[in-house]
Amino acid sequence: MIKKLIGVAALMFACTGAYAAEGGYPLETAPDRVNDVAALQNGAKLFVNYCLNCHSASSMRYNKLQDIGLTDEQIKENLLFTGEKVGDLMHVAMQPEDAKKWFGTVPPDLSVIARAKSVNAGPSGADYIYTYLRTFYRDTARATGWNNLVFPNVGMPHVLWELQGPRELTTVAMHEVQSKDGAHSWERITTTYDDQGYAQVKTEPVADFHGHATLEAKFKALDPAKAAAYNNDVADLTAFLSWMAEPQQLFRKQLGVWVLMFLGLFLLVAWRLNASYWKHVR
Template sequence: MIKKLIGAVALLLACTSTFAAEGGFPLDKAPYRVNDMSSLQNGAKLFVNYCLNCHSASSMRYNKLKDIGLTDQQIKESLLFTGEKVGDMMNVAMTPKDAKQWFGTTPPDLSVIARAKSVNAGPSGSDYIYTYLRTFYRDTSRATGWNNLVFPAVGMPHALWERQGPRELTTVAMHEVEGAEGAPKTWERVTTVYDAQGFSTVKAEPVANYHGHATFDAKFKAATPAQVATYDNDIADLTAFMSWMAEPVQTFRVRLGVGVMLFLLLFFLVTWRLNASYWKHVR
């Protein structure tokens, strides 16, 4: 019974880890840079320049960025562009009414998005953000001209596409096809290629004697791999900043936890020796 329970829990954790995204696309592990000040500062710059145009971070003040090593003067010169003050919240100028009219919905606040996208015993919100921002592709069938593997049919365009550069996407999906009335189901492999402009070509072919399960694979081909590598590094910094922003005290919490554990260990050793000294004559 215990073995079955352990097996069920392991299967649940594996499924949660693999299919944490809206579309079931597996998430990449985000590099951990929350304790790297230079990464957080670069992430803050990217966030203000690319994300804060449509999304707000209404739980964060600009002056809180001093915790990642920025001075008031640096914040004023590099991150404030429309007359905000250092003590202001990181709000967007666009009103909800305008957002509804332009995009059909109000873009979500990103203050705690890294925590909101975390899955218990599964991928973290950082993994979600890191993968999501690296899996946009051109798709002319969408109103925005963009689509996303992690969030299919997303309404958000790829705001950082110029930094990433043009890419081609090839997807291969294996799925079952309903047969004629009374006939068994058959398997089909569908290969879809999205070129750098977003135009797609689809090739479907039947697969005989297939005894596996439904699969989906995706592969990007970049025009300039070096540019994509630089972009991935920037996204790692942006992800780190958004993770820090969701919980600015997380590094202090970890240090405090380590300190408490060391104190308890020391206290245990002292108590153990006192106990031995107290009872040694009784024995």
């Protein structure tokens, strides 16, 4: 796999604010692969080939990938393409002033995007990334030709579409409408996007509906095997972005277990010492 040309990959972020808003679409739980070295290595390969053309990771050095089992030689042969050194930070060749001129803004740095997208006591940033990358669909109404369920009208097109293969999308929305006389009623709007992004819309009134506005979406993969392989790749890429946001998280968790074991042992010793100390006083 070769690194995508900068002129093509620049489309990754064609408008502003690709990670600035939420679309309200329910997030799926991402597979937990942050402990899977093979998954992290595959995620690193996908990140360098598809993301690093426009999005930098300025808090990460290439040689930090040694922590996920890659040697300097493997990094040089598989992840360095334009004269970078193993000790360099993960910057993009595109200059910020050029990005702002071409796209209206500088594509966001992805070093800690997984942490930035985490919600307190809610979905994790990994869930956001995993669902976001799996809910792109073709839409001819958009300038890029792509849209997204998690982030409606997002400026970033689906740069991994070749890996995923063609799909169709059907959405069913319950929508409240108000007539000229002020009366409220509900409509069911069914929209089907074919694999080229052309939409067919069917609207029908719904009588005696007392619920609330909803949106249901269902994808149909036209190449199931390719779609399944893509889902696996997205899980790996999500794991890598989660690891990159906090490379020390594995050590932190391991250390936490040892600390709890020490505190438990110390509690037992303190309890027995306390009993021995006070037994004659009683």
